[in-house]
Amino acid sequence: MKILIADAFSEAHLSAFSRLGLDVDYRPQLSAAELPTAIAGVGILVVRSKQVSAATIDAGSALALIVRAGAGVNTIDLDAASRRGVFVANCPGQNAIAVAELTMGLLLALDRRLPDQVAELRAGKWNKKEFGKAAGLHGRTLGVIGTGSIGHAVIHRAQAFGMKVMAWSRSLTAERARELGVERAETIPALCAASDAVTVHVAYVPATRGLVGEAALQRMRKGAMFINTSRTEVVDTTALRKAIGEKGLRVALDVFDHEPEKAEAPFADDIVQLKGLYGTHHVGASTEQAQSAIADETVRIVDAFVRDGTVHNCVNILPPDETPARAELVVRHYDKVGVLAELLGAVRRHNINVETMQNTIFLGAKAACARIRLAVRPSSELVSEIRQHPDIIHVDVIELPET
Numbered sequence: 001m002k003i004l005i006a007d008a009f010s011e012a013h014l015s016a017f018s019r020l021g022l023d024v025d026y027r028p029q030l031s032a033a034e035l036p037t038a039i040a041g042v043g044i045l046v047v048r049s050k051q052v053s054a055a056t057i058d059a060g061s062a063l064a065l066i067v068r069a070g071a072g073v074n075t076i077d078l079d080a081a082s083r084r085g086v087f088v089a090n091c092p093g094q095n096a097i098a099v100a101e102l103t104m105g106l107l108l109a110l111d112r113r114l115p116d117q118v119a120e121l122r123a124g125k126w127n128k129k130e131f132g133k134a135a136g137l138h139g140r141t142l143g144v145i146g147t148g149s150i151g152h153a154v155i156h157r158a159q160a161f162g163m164k165v166m167a168w169s170r171s172l173t174a175e176r177a178r179e180l181g182v183e184r185a186e187t188i189p190a191l192c193a194a195s196d197a198v199t200v201h202v203a204y205v206p207a208t209r210g211l212v213g214e215a216a217l218q219r220m221r222k223g224a225m226f227i228n229t230s231r232t233e234v235v236d237t238t239a240l241r242k243a244i245g246e247k248g249l250r251v252a253l254d255v256f257d258h259e260p261e262k263a264e265a266p267f268a269d270d271i272v273q274l275k276g277l278y279g280t281h282h283v284g285a286s287t288e289q290a291q292s293a294i295a296d297e298t299v300r301i302v303d304a305f306v307r308d309g310t311v312h313n314c315v316n317i318l319p320p321d322e323t324p325a326r327a328e329l330v331v332r333h334y335d336k337v338g339v340l341a342e343l344l345g346a347v348r349r350h351n352i353n354v355e356t357m358q359n360t361i362f363l364g365a366k367a368a369c370a371r372i373r374l375a376v377r378p379s380s381e382l383v384s385e386i387r388q389h390p391d392i393i394h395v396d397v398i399e400l401p402e403t
Contacts, residue, residue, distance in 0.1 A: 001306065002062075004043050007048035007069065011064035012293040020306050034055075039063060042210045044305070046298060047075070049282075051261070054080035065305050070285060070296045071095060071150075072231060074204045078316050087311045089364065091297040093149035098290035099229050100153035103199050104161070106278065110197075110225045111137060115278050135196070138162035139380045142196030145212065146202035146230070147172050147180065147190060154199060155180055166191050169202075197225035205232035212238035222247050229254040229284045241271065250276045254284045308317060325355040325373035325400055331386065332393040335361055335368045339391045350382045365394065373400070 002023040005014065009026070017024045022044070027206040030038055037395040039045065045052065048069045057063065057080040065256040066076060068090040081088045089108045109115060112134050120127055144151050145386040159181060167177065177184035185191035188211070192198055198220065202208050212228075212234040220243060228235050232255040234340050243249050256269050259282055272279045285294070297313075304310040311317075329347075333339050340359060347354060348350065353375040361368045378397060387395050 001043040003044040003302065004038060004042040005046045005048065006038075006050055007046070007070075009046070009298075010292070013299055014068055016299045020303055022302070022306065044302060046302070048294075049075060052076040054111050057081050057084055057086055060084075062223040063091065064282070065090075065302075065311065066152060067298050067301050068296050072203055073315050074231060074233070080235060082316045084171065087305075087314050088316045089311055089313045090315055091294045091301070092313060093288045094293040094297050095285035096149040096153040098287040099201070099284040100149045100157055101230050101287070102254060102284045103154050103201075103227055104157050105198060106227050106229070106280070107137065107142075107158075107199070107225065109278055110227070110250045140164070140196040141166060141194060143167070143185070143191040144182070145169075145191065145198065145200045145319075147176070147182075148201065148203075150230075151201040152180065154201060166194055183398060188212060189219045192216045192224075193219040193221070195224065196221065197227070197229040200230050200234060202230055204232055206231045206232045210234070210236045212236065214242065217243040218247075219316070220247060220249060223250065225250045225252070227252045231255055232257050232259075237271070240288070241274065242376065244274050244276060248276065252278045252280075254280045254282055256282070290373055320356055323355045323373060324327065324375055326402070327374050327377040327400055328398040329370075329372040329374060329383075329386075330396040331370045331372065331379055332395075332396060333368055333370065333389075334391040334393065336367050336391050339389070342389060343372075343386060343392075346382060346385050347372070347374065349379070350379060352378060352382070354375055358391070 002025060003017055004025045004027065006027060008028045008350045014024055014026055027038065032053065034058040035052065035056040041062055042060055043062050044065045045063060046067045046069055051161055052066060052075065053078045057077060063086050065087045066081060067075060069093045073088060073090050076088055078088060086138055113131060117131050139162060141164045143156055144165060147167050152311050155167065158165050165182040166185050167180065167182040168188055168191045172184055174184055200212060202211060211234045224247050237257055239379055240251065244251055258269060260267060271277065301312045304312055331343060344354065355373040357370065357372045359368055359370045383395055383397060386392055
């Protein structure tokens with residue numbers, strides 16, 4: 001099988017792919033626009049930040065797996081991949097330490113105005129009187145939006161600085177908040193109103209677009225600090241600009257609305273010209289530690305897929321209880337050639353679609369149990385037909401709840 005590595009990877013990890021028996025095509029300089037022509041014959045595609053469009057997926061007739069060497073998958077057309085039956089996997093949590101470190105660095109930079117201090121020194125100015133004004137972090141309240149692996153890492157580090165932490169997440173329970181040692185906020189606006197600084201750590205999905213909007217940003221305290229190292233789409237940029245102007249927010253961003261595709265390119269986003277705003281170059285996960293951890297996880301995902309077809313961290317398959325299946329056919333049968341084919345043939349003759357299927361072999365490989373989830377309940381005629389087969393031991397039909 002051919003694997004295309006379309007972003008930078010270490011020699012050690014490239015060798016690991018080769019040891020799996022894969023034909024490795026290492027082309028980190030490929031642009032997103034070039035991927036559709038490069039994808040021919042490729043079974044596995046590995047990308048870090050490149051856009052994987054529907055055109056690329058449709059052109060990949062042999063494409064079976066896309067691995068996003070990182071957490072967010074908003075750069076991959078999941079609808080196109082799902083339509084073509086291409087698995088998409090990611091590497092969640094592997095960049096948590098790196099992003100949390102950058103978050104704390106930005107928090108310190110905002111509080112102490114470090115970029116401004118450097119600029120003044122380089123301009124030949126000494127201004128201890130002005131830059132000696134800082135509130136410090138100890139005893140102040142940090143609001144954390146999102147309590148996944150990155151949010152958790154930020155909470156741990158903020159507490160080490162002696163900060164009080166308030167957190168919000170759709171899944172954050174009172175019990176989990178107690179375990180984390182944080183105060184649980186009922187809403188994002190409530191968190192913003194109670195915090196000296198707010199940091200955002202949620203994945204971008206359609207449901208989180210504009211999650212932090214004007215209602216929340218206008219509740220922030222005057223001169224408060226705001227950090228976004230997640231995805232630009234989760235924050236309403238227009239509302240953020242307004243809050244910077246009206247409330248004097250001090251803001252640090254690692255993500256922007258229109259980021260260049262290439263690592264080195266001109267950049268023109270006038271938000272970076274706003275007073276009190278610091279920016280970094282979307283480098284939250286760009287440490288040697290994070291990149292190595294992500295590469296290790298990528299190799300693990302590819303290894304499992306090549307060995308037995310398992311897809312770890314798959315983001316575009318329906319859980320079994322969310323498929324359109326309405327009934328499960330449980331068939332214990334003798335493990336002989338053609339039994340499953342005849343069973344499925346009977347289902348097909350009755351014009352019923354198979355949603356999922358699993359066949360388990362018992363010790364000794366004499367008998368097996370097939371669990372087949374169907375789009376509709378099988379008729380008594382179909383069940384009777386299956387039971388009459390000489391290699392069928394027993395048949396059960398289980399009604400499934402509607403989702």
